[in-house]
Amino acid sequence: MAQVLSTSQQVSFGVGDGRVPLRWTPHFGNCVSTDIAASCFRLYPDVEAIARVSIGDLEYTGRRGQEYKTEYITFNDSDSANTQYTPIAGSVDVDLSFAFDSNGDVLVDISFHHNADTGEIVASAKFTGAIRVEYITAYRIYSYKPYVDRLGTGISSGYYAEYGTLVAFYQGNITTYTIEPPEVTHPQRHTELYRVVSKYITNENGAWEYPDTWPAGTWPDAGAPADGDALSIHERVHEVGYLQLYASGNVQFNKYLARNEQPKVAIPTYSPSYEAKWTGDNILDSSDWSREYASVDLQSIISRLESEYPGISGTDNANSGS
Amino acid sequence: MTILAAELKLYKSSVVNDIGSNGAGMSANQIVTGVSNNIFPNIPQAERLAGSTKYRKAFYKVANDADETLANCKVFMTKQTPSTDMVTFFAGTQTEVRSTVSADGITDTKDHYGVGDLNADVSAAANVFDVLVENDAVETIFRDGDEIRISDQATLGGAGNEEFHTINTVTYVSNVATITIVGTLANAFTTAGGTHVASVLSVSDIVSSGDTFAVTSTAGTYDDTTYPLLADNIGAVEETVTLTFTSATAFDAVGSISGAMGSGAIGGDFSPNNADFTKPYFTLSTAGWGGTWATSDTLVFEVRAASTPLWCKRHVPAGATNVSGNNFKIALRGESI
Numbered sequence: 001m002a003q004v005l006s007t008s009q010q011v012s013f014g015v016g017d018g019r020v021p022l023r024w025t026p027h028f029g030n031c032v033s034t035d036i037a038a039s040c041f042r043l044y045p046d047v048e049a050i051a052r053v054s055i056g057d058l059e060y061t062g063r064r065g066q067e068y069k070t071e072y073i074t075f076n077d078s079d080s081a082n083t084q085y086t087p088i089a090g091s092v093d094v095d096l097s098f099a100f101d102s103n104g105d106v107l108v109d110i111s112f113h114h115n116a117d118t119g120e121i122v123a124s125a126k127f128t129g130a131i132r133v134e135y136i137t138a139y140r141i142y143s144y145k146p147y148v149d150r151l152g153t154g155i156s157s158g159y160y161a162e163y164g165t166l167v168a169f170y171q172g173n174i175t176t177y178t179i180e181p182p183e184v185t186h187p188q189r190h191t192e193l194y195r196v197v198s199k200y201i202t203n204e205n206g207a208w209e210y211p212d213t214w215p216a217g218t219w220p221d222a223g224a225p226a227d228g229d230a231l232s233i234h235e236r237v238h239e240v241g242y243l244q245l246y247a248s249g250n251v252q253f254n255k256y257l258a259r260n261e262q263p264k265v266a267i268p269t270y271s272p273s274y275e276a277k278w279t280g281d282n283i284l285d286s287s288d289w290s291r292e293y294a295s296v297d298l299q300s301i302i303s304r305l306e307s308e309y310p311g312i313s314g315t316d317n318a319n320s321g322s
Numbered sequence: 323m324t325i326l327a328a329e330l331k332l333y334k335s336s337v338v339n340d341i342g343s344n345g346a347g348m349s350a351n352q353i354v355t356g357v358s359n360n361i362f363p364n365i366p367q368a369e370r371l372a373g374s375t376k377y378r379k380a381f382y383k384v385a386n387d388a389d390e391t392l393a394n395c396k397v398f399m400t401k402q403t404p405s406t407d408m409v410t411f412f413a414g415t416q417t418e419v420r421s422t423v424s425a426d427g428i429t430d431t432k433d434h435y436g437v438g439d440l441n442a443d444v445s446a447a448a449n450v451f452d453v454l455v456e457n458d459a460v461e462t463i464f465r466d467g468d469e470i471r472i473s474d475q476a477t478l479g480g481a482g483n484e485e486f487h488t489i490n491t492v493t494y495v496s497n498v499a500t501i502t503i504v505g506t507l508a509n510a511f512t513t514a515g516g517t518h519v520a521s522v523l524s525v526s527d528i529v530s531s532g533d534t535f536a537v538t539s540t541a542g543t544y545d546d547t548t549y550p551l552l553a554d555n556i557g558a559v560e561e562t563v564t565l566t567f568t569s570a571t572a573f574d575a576v577g578s579i580s581g582a583m584g585s586g587a588i589g590g591d592f593s594p595n596n597a598d599f600t601k602p603y604f605t606l607s608t609a610g611w612g613g614t615w616a617t618s619d620t621l622v623f624e625v626r627a628a629s630t631p632l633w634c635k636r637h638v639p640a641g642a643t644n645v646s647g648n649n650f651k652i653a654l655r656g657e658s659i
Contacts, residue, residue, distance in 0.1 A: 006656070
């Protein structure tokens, strides 16, 4: 007699459900920004997320980076787990540290793969244990400037800054990061603004000034080295201008002078080719300068540099800065 | 030993991708019900907004250790996706790839099967009812002469009623199909009761076997009529097997899909092991050998797997709604004889 039997399978998948975990972190190191006052933050992973900030200005710098990560992640009677950051497909390398089954018996025959759709590390079976994961993750860099305004008037006036919270949204997933004000236990922070430099040359016999039209120019020094000698070109610093940022948000300009590094030339009227190197790109073009550093008169700084360093270059284009 | 429901298993194809080579033969990877992405991948936001079409091949396998036959087999869907995407299925062949089914990966000329919802309550003894389908403009799932399943069972074989009928005529107005069946309904069905109406694909009996024996030998014979190949329902792979003699009594076996299967001799039954399941691919009886075999003689035969191949097709319209845990259900029904 025939027996009727049947089976059914539920086929599951997500529609727009490949949720990518987002994460903001501070970015330390070089950061291309249109303003030296900006702080930089990384948004993991490298996706076109919607990024906003509650107060201040947030700007996508257009820079992307990759970073190697190594971390240990645990499985608790499960067959999938997530790394802290989203791995790039094909970059994941897994080493099993230890694994036990539900009876406490040691397991050794477990394989792993990275599901690029879900971002999960998937095991071939449920287990309890830990794995070491090496992978590459990608991020985007955003620059952030707090909101700065004048407080009070006259001699008692000052400046204050308000810091906001970063928000990122991508495919139904959201993350936030609250930006902390500068460390108030320190009375002030220094931020280099520019440095004035010029060049000189050395060989085994000593130092000489750098010809203006090197290498074909005239040597300004007596006893200059003969052509073809082994030479090294150096850059010396004459002055460093910097900003002092106080806990109150007030900003003040100051400078260091390096008088002992004046040109070593026999002619007192000789002036080397000075160059102003700015620490941030497009500083002089920044329309935000007056709002951010209203207490710092940039034009007077430039005028003084042009007066004290005849023929100085770089005062009309901060892109020459390094 | 009768077949158990748990022995009816769904397997992935050996090639799974979005290009023409997608499909081919059955793999050893079982599709476990309810597991996310067990057939189709997720639909990322960009794909959801742009729309897409994907094909995936799957095989219903009768993994019965006694090599019993599943007869009167019917495949149908019992649940459509909750999202605005649409999944249908159609019959495949054991080894075809997507490029032979759909050259562009979007369109094909197959008869598609799917499921819709009863659009208005229907009384017992009625023979006409309306079914709301997802998108008739994409795929037509009901045709004159098709068998249909109407059921208000929440789970297959659970509480509720289930009836199978033949479509006499079907007409469409937009996405509502008006179906006139041959005969009448035995039960009343309601929309509130979650009644689904599915078109049913009938497939041939599912059991492993062997055929098309071809001998290349001056004096050797094999009597496959009296001693047919005993293919294993669990271990058999749909492929061509070639036995090449290395002496008067010994031979090497190679499968067109499985590759080298080891060596055998006419002095004993030959049962090469399928390591994926720790079961033999088949057993060739020693009693079938006759005549005189010589080096380089060959015996070639076809092995039929205990499976029926299906193609699933997912159509995601541009701007489909965002749904987490999207899913559909497909079912196999048969009789153990």
